[in-house]
Every structure is written in C-alpha cells, then in structure tokens.
Amino acid sequence: MNPHALMRRCLSAAAALMLSAGALAVTAPAAAQADDDKNTLLIATDQEVDTFNPFKRRFVITYNTSIMTYETLVRMGTDYEPVPGLATEWVESADGLEWTFTIREGAKWSDGEPLTAQDVAYTYNLMIENEDIRTWNIDFAGNLVSAVAPDDTTFVLTLAAPAPAEVLTREVFIVPEHIWSEYPDPSADDANQPPLVGSGPFQVTEYQTDEFVRLAANEGYWDGAPGFDEIVYDYYSEADAAVAALEAGEVDVVSGLNPAQMDALEKQDHVTVNDAQGRRYVSLTLNHGTVTQDGTEFGDGHPALKDPVVRNALHTAIDKQALVDTVLDGSGTPATSLIPSIFAQYHWDGGDQLVQFDIDEANRMLDEAGYERGDDGIRTMPGGGDKLSFRFYHHADNIAYATIVQFVTEWWTELGIEVTPEPIEQGTLNDLAYLGEFDIAFSGWGVGPNPTEQLGMHTCAVLPTLTDGSERSSENSYCNTEYDALHEQQKVESDPDARAELVKRQQELLYTEAPVIWLYYQNTTEAYNHDKIGGMQTQPSEGGMITGQQGYAWAYVSAQPQAAGDDGGAPMWVWIAVGAAVVVVAAAAAWFVLQRRKTADERE
Amino acid sequence: MTEGSPAADGVPIGASSAGRAAMRAPEKRISSGFGRYLAKHVGGAAVSLLLVLFSSFFIFRLIAGDPIDQLTRERPVSPEERAAMRAELGLDQPMWQQFWDYITGTLTGDLGESFQYRRPIFELIVERLPATLLLSGTGMVLAVVLGFWIGTRAGWKQGSRFDKGQVATGLLLYSAPTFWLGMIVILVFARYLGLFPVNGMRSPSTPPDFWSQAVDIGHHLVLPVLTYTAVVYAGYLMIMRSSLLDEIGSDYLTTARAKGLRDDEVRRRHAVPNALLPTVTLVFLALGGVVNGSIVTETVFSWPGLGSLFVQSIFYPDRPVLQALFVLFSASTILAVLCAEILYWFIDPRIRRSG
Numbered sequence: 001m002n003p004h005a006l007m008r009r010c011l012s013a014a015a016a017l018m019l020s021a022g023a024l025a026v027t028a029p030a031a032a033q034a035d036d037d038k039n040t041l042l043i044a045t046d047q048e049v050d051t052f053n054p055f056k057r058r059f060v061i062t063y064n065t066s067i068m069t070y071e072t073l074v075r076m077g078t079d080y081e082p083v084p085g086l087a088t089e090w091v092e093s094a095d096g097l098e099w100t101f102t103i104r105e106g107a108k109w110s111d112g113e114p115l116t117a118q119d120v121a122y123t124y125n126l127m128i129e130n131e132d133i134r135t136w137n138i139d140f141a142g143n144l145v146s147a148v149a150p151d152d153t154t155f156v157l158t159l160a161a162p163a164p165a166e167v168l169t170r171e172v173f174i175v176p177e178h179i180w181s182e183y184p185d186p187s188a189d190d191a192n193q194p195p196l197v198g199s200g201p202f203q204v205t206e207y208q209t210d211e212f213v214r215l216a217a218n219e220g221y222w223d224g225a226p227g228f229d230e231i232v233y234d235y236y237s238e239a240d241a242a243v244a245a246l247e248a249g250e251v252d253v254v255s256g257l258n259p260a261q262m263d264a265l266e267k268q269d270h271v272t273v274n275d276a277q278g279r280r281y282v283s284l285t286l287n288h289g290t291v292t293q294d295g296t297e298f299g300d301g302h303p304a305l306k307d308p309v310v311r312n313a314l315h316t317a318i319d320k321q322a323l324v325d326t327v328l329d330g331s332g333t334p335a336t337s338l339i340p341s342i343f344a345q346y347h348w349d350g351g352d353q354l355v356q357f358d359i360d361e362a363n364r365m366l367d368e369a370g371y372e373r374g375d376d377g378i379r380t381m382p383g384g385g386d387k388l389s390f391r392f393y394h395h396a397d398n399i400a401y402a403t404i405v406q407f408v409t410e411w412w413t414e415l416g417i418e419v420t421p422e423p424i425e426q427g428t429l430n431d432l433a434y435l436g437e438f439d440i441a442f443s444g445w446g447v448g449p450n451p452t453e454q455l456g457m458h459t460c461a462v463l464p465t466l467t468d469g470s471e472r473s474s475e476n477s478y479c480n481t482e483y484d485a486l487h488e489q490q491k492v493e494s495d496p497d498a499r500a501e502l503v504k505r506q507q508e509l510l511y512t513e514a515p516v517i518w519l520y521y522q523n524t525t526e527a528y529n530h531d532k533i534g535g536m537q538t539q540p541s542e543g544g545m546i547t548g549q550q551g552y553a554w555a556y557v558s559a560q561p562q563a564a565g566d567d568g569g570a571p572m573w574v575w576i577a578v579g580a581a582v583v584v585v586a587a588a589a590a591w592f593v594l595q596r597r598k599t600a601d602e603r604e
Numbered sequence: 605m606t607e608g609s610p611a612a613d614g615v616p617i618g619a620s621s622a623g624r625a626a627m628r629a630p631e632k633r634i635s636s637g638f639g640r641y642l643a644k645h646v647g648g649a650a651v652s653l654l655l656v657l658f659s660s661f662f663i664f665r666l667i668a669g670d671p672i673d674q675l676t677r678e679r680p681v682s683p684e685e686r687a688a689m690r691a692e693l694g695l696d697q698p699m700w701q702q703f704w705d706y707i708t709g710t711l712t713g714d715l716g717e718s719f720q721y722r723r724p725i726f727e728l729i730v731e732r733l734p735a736t737l738l739l740s741g742t743g744m745v746l747a748v749v750l751g752f753w754i755g756t757r758a759g760w761k762q763g764s765r766f767d768k769g770q771v772a773t774g775l776l777l778y779s780a781p782t783f784w785l786g787m788i789v790i791l792v793f794a795r796y797l798g799l800f801p802v803n804g805m806r807s808p809s810t811p812p813d814f815w816s817q818a819v820d821i822g823h824h825l826v827l828p829v830l831t832y833t834a835v836v837y838a839g840y841l842m843i844m845r846s847s848l849l850d851e852i853g854s855d856y857l858t859t860a861r862a863k864g865l866r867d868d869e870v871r872r873r874h875a876v877p878n879a880l881l882p883t884v885t886l887v888f889l890a891l892g893g894v895v896n897g898s899i900v901t902e903t904v905f906s907w908p909g910l911g912s913l914f915v916q917s918i919f920y921p922d923r924p925v926l927q928a929l930f931v932l933f934s935a936s937t938i939l940a941v942l943c944a945e946i947l948y949w950f951i952d953p954r955i956r957r958s959g
Contacts, residue, residue, distance in 0.1 A: 038809070040808070040809060042808075046906075048720055048721055048916065049721070050675070050720060050721065050722055051722045058675055058676055058679065132688075135684065135685070135688040136685065136688055136689075137685075138682060138684045138685055138688070139681075139682045139684075139685065142684075189722035189723070190722075190723070208908075209721070209728070209731060209732075209908065210804075210906075210908040210912065210913075210916075211804050211805060211806065211808075211908050212804070212808040214808055232808045232809075234803065234804070234808060235803060235804055235906050235908070236802075236803045236906050237803075237903050237904075237906040237912055237915075237916075238787075238903065238904055238906065240787060240790075241787075241790055241802045241803055241904065241905070241906065242803070244790050244791060244794055244795040244802055245794070245801075245802055245803060247795055248794055248795050248798050248802075249798075250794075250801060250802070250803075425668065425669075426669065427667060427668040427669020427670070427673075427921065428668035428669065430668075430669060430670065430673050431668050431669060431670070445680070446679075448679070453679070453680045454680065456680065457680045462682070462683065470670070471683050471686065472670065472672070472673065472686065473680065473681065473682060473683045473686065475680075
C-alpha cells in the first residue's frame with residue numbers, strides 16, 4: 001500500500017466533503033423554504049421534557065405544552081382572574097363543600113369526539129382513585145371526596161374541606177376518557193405519547209428529544225382556531241446562540257434575557273423587546289435558628305440572627321433600589337414581602353411599616369440593643385462574646401448574586417459587622433441551607449397566581465421532622481401561630497377581597513419579623529420578531545408578559561402571523577459572494593490537482 | 605537539512621530507527637507470544653473497566669444536591685409529594701441497595717431510568733449516540749487529515765514561512781477556548797452572514813424524506829464541525845511535524861536521495877510512512893474520544909448528542925445518566941487503547957521481541 005496514495009485519497013475525500021458542505025449550505029435554505037407554506041411560531045427553549053402526562057409534569061416546558069394541549073374547567077384570565085374555560089359557570093354550596101359546574105356544549109376533542117361532563121368526571125376520578133396520581137397531587141387530591149357527572153353538561157365535585165381558591169386556580173387538565181381509559185397505566189410517565197389528543201388550542205404532535213416539540217393548531221377549537229398553524233419549541237442550550245438566532249430571524253420568541261442581550265436586541269429593527277413585571281423574587285434567608293416539629297434545634301447559625309433587632313438592622317442597611325438599578329439595570333422592582341407586585345390583588349406594599357434604607361438608623365438599632373463595637377470596629381454579642389461575623393453564601397453560577405453580595409457586604413461592614421462572602425455551587429448551597437449550616441444565603445422563587453403555596457412554605461406544619469435536611473418543605477423554619485391561623489382562614493375564604501386582606505396580613509408578619517429579606521421582584525425579559533408575529537395578548541393585560549403566562553396561553557392563541565416581509569435571512573450579496581467563493585475554491589482545487597498530476601507524470 | 609531537532613514526543617531517534625531495522629527480522633513464536641501479550645492487555649483493560657464501573661457510582665455521589673430540588677424547581681412541594689417522588693426515583697433505598705441495583709443493572713444492560721427525562725437511559729443513549737458520532741467523527745477525520753497533511757509539509761520544510769505560519773495559526777486555534785471560538789463562529793457565519801443555522805441537528809420545518817433530512821443535517825453540521833476541527837487539528841499537526849523531524853536526518857533518507865529520488869518522493873515514500881508509526885496511538889485515542897470528544901461544542905450548538913446530555917445531567921444531578929455515560933466514555937477510551945496495543949504487536953517489532 002502506498003501511504004502517499006492513501007493520504008492523497010484522504011485529502012480528496014476531505015476536499016470533496018468541504019465542497020459538498022458548501023454546496024449544502026447554498027441549497028439547504030431554498031429547500032427549507034419550498035415547504036414553508038405553514039405559519040410556524042418558533043419559541044426558543046432550553047428545558048428538557050420530563051413527561052407529557054399532565055398529572056405528573058413538573059417542568060415549565062411541559063406546563064406550557066399542557067396549557068395548550070388540554071384545558072381546565074376554569075381558566076385564568078389575562079389579569080389572573082377566574083374566567084370560564086370548559087365550564088361556563090360554577091356554583092359553590094353554602095358550606096363550601098360542593099361545587100357544581102356547567103360544562104360547555106359544543107366543545108370537541110382534537111380527534112373530533114365530543115367533550116362532555118363524563119370526561120371531566122373521569123379526569124377528577126383519576127385524581128381520587130388512581131393511587132399514584134393521587135400521591136403525586138396529594139395537596140389538592142387529598143381533599144377530594146367524589147366527582148360525578150349526573151348528565152353531559154353537569155359536573156359535581158365534593159370536597160372534604162372548603163378550598164375555594166384551590167378549586168378555581170388548581171390546574172386539573174381535563175383528559176379524554178375514550179383515549180385515557182385505554183391506557184394500561186394512566187399514571188405512567190409515558191402514558192400519553194404524541195400525537196396527543198386534547199381540547200385546547202394546540203396539541204403536541206411531535207417530540208424529538210432536545211431537538212424540538214411541535215404543536216399543531218386545533219382547527220375545530222370551540223373558541224376559534226388560532227392564528228398560527230403550528231407552534232414549535234426549538235432547543236438552544238446557550239442563550240447567546242438563541243439571541244443570535246432571533247437577530248438572524250431563525251427563531252421568533254426568546255426569553256430569560258440579561259441586560260446586555262436586551263440592549264443588543266433593542267437595536268434590531270425587526271425585534272420588539274418586552275421588559276415586563278415578573279413573577280419571581282430574589283431574597284436573603286437569615287438563619288434565625290432551624291428547628292424540627294418537636295422543637296429540636298439543629299444547624300449552626302449565628303446566635304445574633306435569632307434577634308429580630310439584628311435582622312431588621314440588616315434589612316434597614318440594604319438599598320434595594322440601588323440593587324435594582326445596578327444589578328438588574330432597572331429591570332425589576334424593590335421587593336417588600338412574599339407576593340410580587342404583579343399580583344396587585346395580593347401584593348402588600350409595606351404601608352407605614354416600609355423599611356427605608358438608612359445606615360445610621362441601623363447602627364442606632366444595634367447600639368441600643370447592646371451590640372457594642374470592639375477595638376477592631378466589629379460588634380460583639382451583648383455583654384461581650386462572639387463577634388457579629390456572618391457567612392454569606394451565594395450561588396457560584398449567578399453573576400447578579402455576586403454583585404449583590406459586593407454591595408450588601410459594603411453596607412453591612414458600615415454597621416460593624418464582619419461578612420464572609422462565599423460562592424457555593426447550588427446543589428451544595430441547598431444542602432447547607434436545609435441543614436441549617438449557614439448564616440445568610442440567597443433564595444428565590446417564581447410565584448404562582450394562587451398565593452397559598454408560597455405562604456405555605458412558612459407555616460409550622462411544614463417544619464422538618466428530621467435534622468438531616470432531607471425534608472425541604474419549610475423555606476426557613478419559620479413558625480408563628482398567628483401566621484398559621486391567618487393561613488388557614490385565607491385558604492377557605494371565598495370572598496376575594498377578604499382573602500386578600502388575610503394574605504397581606506401574613507406578608508406583613510413575615511416582613512416585620514424578617515426571617516427572610518426580600519430584595520427585589522425580577523422582571524420577565526423577553527423579545528420577539530414583530531415582522532412575523534403580531535397581536536399577542538399579554539398577561540397581565542396592561543404591560544404584561546408573553547412567555548411565562550399562567551393558566552392559559554393567551555399570547556400564542558391570540559398571535560397573528562404578519563405579512564411576510566424580509567425574513568431577516570442573508571441579503572442577496574452574501575449569496576453571490578458565497579457562490580463566487582465556492583467557484584474560486586473549486587477552480588483552485590482543480591488547478592492544484594491537475595498541476596500535481598502533471599508533475600507526478602513527469603516524475604514517474 | 606538540520607540534523608533532527610529534539611523529539612517533541614520524547615522518542616529517541618536512535619531507538620526508533622533501531623526498531624525499524626529489526627522489522628525485517630524473521631518472526632518466530634508469534635502465536636504463543638501474542639497470546640501472552642493479548643491476555644496481559646485484555647486483563648489490564650478488564651481491571652480498568654471494573655474500576656471505572658465501581659468508582660462511577662461513588663464519584664457522582666460527591667456532587668452535592670438533591671435531584672428533587674431541580675425536578676420541582678420554582679414550585680414548592682408538600683413533604684408527601686417529595687416522598688412520593690423519592691420513592692419513584694428509588695432515592696429512598698439504602699445506599700448498598702442502590703449500589704447493588706446499579707452494578708447488576710449495568711452488567712445486564714439495564715441502565716435504569718433518567719431522573720429528568722423519566723425514560724430508560726439505554727434508550728436515551730441509543731437515540732443520541734448517532735448525533736455525537738456524526739459530529740465528532742466528522743470533526744476527528746477532518747482534524748487528523750488536516751493535521752497530518754499540514755504537519756508533514758511544515759516538518760519537511762522546518763523553519764520556512766509555511767512552517768512558522770501554520771504552527772502559529774494551529775497553536776492559536778488550539779489555545780482558543782472552544783466555547784469562545786464557537787460563539788465567534790456563530791456571530792460571523794450565522795448572525796452576520798446568515799449562512800448556517802446555530803442550533804441542533806435539523807430544522808423542525810424540514811420535510812421528513814431522506815434527502816431533505818440529509819441536506820438539512822449537513823447544513824447544521826457545518827459550524828459545529830468547523831469549531832471542533834479548528835480547536836483540535838493543531839494537536840495532530842504538532843505530533844506529525846515532530847515525528848517527521850525525527851526522521852529527517854536518518855541515513856535511509858540520505859540513501860533514498862542518493863538513489864536519485866526527488867525531494868517530494870523521498871518525503872512521501874520514505875519519511876512519511878515511518879513518521880506515521882508513532883501517531884497510531886494518537887489516532888486510536890482519538891477514536892476512543894469520538895464518543896465523548898465534543899462536550900463543549902455540543903453545548904454551544906445545542907447539538908442533541910451525548911456531550912450535551914452529560915452537561916445537562918450534572919445540574920440535577922441526574923446520577924443514573926452520569927454513571928452510565930461515565931462508564932460508556934471510559935469504556936470507549938479503554939477499548940480504543942486496547943486496540944492500539946494489539947495493533948502495535950503487528951506494526952512494531954520491538955514489542956514482539958520484548959513481549
């Protein structure tokens with residue numbers, strides 16, 4: 001075997017490969033366009049699919065596909081108010097235990113079968129009778145007694161205890177009995193596989209793992225067919241790549257953008273950026289002493305943090321507006337308590353309790369409480385003893401948190417407090433936090449429209465029973481009987497205004513006792529191609545968000561394709577340049593090969 | 605010609621020419637010697653595999669964090685739901701039970717179920733392996749061919765402008781972080797020129813017939829392969845170049861020239877074949893690395909292969925997936941090295957004599 005011949009063959013193969021790649025590049029977009037008679041809305045995503053089973057899904061992406069594929073009895077409106085969904089009206093009995101829903105006539109499944117109250121009863125009965133589905137949804141399903149459909153348009157749900165808010169906001173996705181009763185195990189993760197049959201505006205028809213999720217419009221949708229023919233969630237594991245794709249017109253909606261990405265996109269003619277109020281808060285958890293249900297203390301938090309005066313002094317020495325301006329570039333709001341201002345009805349604004357940034361005042365509070373400064377300027381516990389020296393844990397992969405730490409450390413140092421910031425990988429940070437082995441740590445949650453689940457994380461009922469940090473339901477070992485009483489009341493209060501008062505009172509307690517300091521509510525930052533999409537309904541209706549909608553995909557159902565303008569692809573001169581380059585390279589290669597052959601012939 | 609610069613790969617010049625001189629020696633007792641040699645190396649590989657199998661279980665338990673936190677992120681869950689999830693994922697089992705299940709499962713081909721995808725891991729790997737093989741395989745072939753070709757030319761004319769220019773370019777790309785280079789490639793070729801897609805292996809809008817799919821996949825393949833090749837080809841370039849430099853002063857080349865062969869022929873008929881020998885290990889190591897070789901490239905370009913699966917699994921941590929991939933990645937490297945060792949028996953006589 002002549003190695004040189006082998007080498008030359010390899011080389012020609014490589015050259016051929018490169019040339020064909022070039023040829024592919026030139027021909028492919030044309031091929032793609034030929035089939036492009038469908039109006040497709042492309043949304044960038046980076047989250048894998050856990051399961052399409054609507055009873056077991058946990059991830060955001062499958063939440064989004066579920067609210068489009070299936071429907072609920074009561075829909076969440078554009079301002080988070082209950083509006084008719086599959087049920088046209090509903091009545092709560094006087095004792096709050098029996099709910100009667102009137103099911104919409106004329107609704108159909110995407111396979112053409114009619115949807116009746118029998119399907120609704122079947123779905124709720126899955127939650128009552130199927131052991132796995134019940135456990136998986138126990139906080140709601142545990143309260144259900146019976147679900148019956150006396151006729152095709154009436155559905156009656158009976159509860160063990162009144163829970164009006166849960167009944168109206170809990171998303172129980174109604175599934176078709178004629179399909180699901182055929183499944184060997186409706187609780188299995190792979191029970192329902194695409195193409196899915198549902199009654200919503202779009203159904204999942206195809207899924208390629210970590211490549212795309214395709215949803216097709218339901219042409220026979222009772223509320224009118226959507227504007228787009230299909231919605232595709234396309235995978236981008238790097239946000240910057242998704243931004244480049246939006247700029248190049250390859251994807252239509254991108255969310256979760258940082259300030260730099262927002263700035264870059266703002267300059268694009270075909271892109272609209274949306275910096276809207278969000279549902280997420282960022283907070284500092286103060287270790288005020290971790291305890292179990294039976295009062296066993298565990299963890300190693302600093303004793304000074306058990307004193308509300310110290311916690312409030314720390315709170316007073318944080319300029320939340322400055323954090324919003326610098327860390328978020330203004331894309332947020334200073335926070336007060338648990339429920340973000342986007343939920344105007346339940347948000348508590350601080351009233352006359354609102355803490356104002358004032359380092360002198362904070363110093364005065366600590367002086368009065370007897371935390372005296374030592375020779376090195378660091379305060380000690382009253383009567384001498386331990387220094388006020390706190391470990392400050394932040395997530396190592398979060399740049400915003402690292403910046404916050406710098407600001408906060410500077411302010412707290414002025415109080416005569418020693419702060420030791422430490423970046424920690426998030427898994428470890430969670431482990432330490434639930435073991436109580438920290439002083440101050442970051443936390444943050446996305447809040448849903450029903451405040452119960454967030455408020456519930458601060459009740460005595462969820463305190464751990466073990467000290468190993470494995471039960472992670474209590475946010476910070478907070479336990480206050482007054483708070484718990486308010487919590488039980490708000491859960492059963494049917495009057496929205498009265499409920500809101502109770503919820504606000506709970507937040508005020510959390511705010512003034514300060515087991516947690518809420519820093520800011522973070523905006524939702526998203527952008528879309530307005531040359532392709534128009535008319536998207538936001539939630540809330542005024543200045544709200546497009547991605548991250550709750551209860552119903554208002555934006556994608558209302559989205560209308562725009563008259564096709566420039567698709568943002570490469571301009572003509574680029575194609576000409578590429579064509580010319582390919583020709584030149586090919587000619588050079590041919591000349592090279594001929595030349596070689598000629599000299600080789602001469603040489604042999 | 606200079607009298608052979610110091611060998612970059614540490615093989616003394618004398619030793620390698622002595623080895624080649626013995627190549628023509630008659631081969632005796634090859635079967636029994638080979639049997640012993642094979643047994644020794646297969647045994648070694650088996651021990652390594654076993655160690656990997658065992659350590660894989662423990663290594664990924666060092667990653668802190670409760671997978672349930674990630675699986676329920678952004679939504680508080682009641683203690684009962686949390687317990688139900690733990691039971692379903694098998695996290696409530698004692699450690700020794702988990703270990704036993706893992707060992708017996710892996711040995712019988714049952715790799716368990718992924719926490720995040722809620723699907724059998726075997727299925728996930730089978731689904732993603734072709735994507736990885738396509739990307740790193742294409743990239744590896746290009747890098748080896750390009751590296752060897754440029755390396756040969758550069759080494760032959762050591763110190764020339766071509767040599768200096770190629771070595772500088774190669775090393776510059778070699779030292780560029782893959783992630784950064786990938787972003788630059790995306791900006792130039794996708795963002796500004798709009799020539800290539802930046803994510804995944806195919807577009808959702810491509811018709812399902814074979815040719816449309818093949819063209820679309822080829823179109824998506826260009827940028828990741830370009831990035832991957834650009835970063836790794838310099839390694840092959842440098843090895844080939846130094847390997848050739850070892851040969852340059854050899855007597856047999858002088859003899860070849862004395863026969864009246866042209867410079868070009870001396871290079872391709874005599875120098876290159878001998879210089880290729882030390883690179884065999886490298887090529888086999890590269891083959892082993894094809895399975896796990898492009899983690900960063902896959903992440904930048906959202907390529908649906910094993911590398912991006914690995915990265916995604918670390919965040920949970922999705923331990924069953926990490927364990928399975930770690931075993932797979934290690935096994936492919938171990939087996940590739942074993943193949944290289946077996947091949948050496950046939951191409952390098954020194955081993956036969958010492959073995």
